[in-house]
Amino acid sequence: MLKGLGSLGDMAGMMKKAKEMQGKMATLQEEMANLTVTGESGAGLVKATCTMKGEMKALDIDPSIFHPDEKEVVEDLILAAIKDAQLKASDRAQAEMTKLSEEMGLPKDMKLPF
Template sequence: MIPPQMQQLMKQVQKIQKRMAELQEELAEKTISASAGGGMVTAVVNGRQELVSLKIEPEVLNPDDKEMLEDLIVAAVNEALRRSQEMVQEEMAKITGGLKIPGLF
């Protein structure tokens, strides 16, 4: 027979698992944006760390300075990904009460 404390713990784990599955779906809908070059390049990333859009202002489309545009894209995407990861960690902390669980997100 399973002790009552263990049954209660198992129920709590199931609640957390259910809420985490819901959170994963919610995070796919939430987006974070970041810009580089004074707003010349803007990247939008969702909570699953997927790039959903990239906006490039026409002023930076210079075939003679392709490297600068590439650097701006990398900077904007990396910053958006970093912010998205922070958002995920904040949302996870709400579910786990700040408890760090290895392998989650």
């Protein structure tokens, strides 16, 4: 880019890449707030949907599991579905961050904040 300026040209290139990465990170942040994953438990009897940032958006419970004497089982299934959704959200967010890192030419194992 700035040939003949030595390390100053390299610095300008690095600044350009950093600005580009900052823009891509902001876009990914917005996407992560809108993309959802669904976790489930009890073979699909309880489903929890959350954003890739882990914010709960929906909870679907099959009415067949509502028996007064099985209250604890229902509570456990709900918690398991929520945990599954949050784990999937975290895994997907990390995969997206890794993909962005690789596109920018950064090392695969570099952890980016979000």
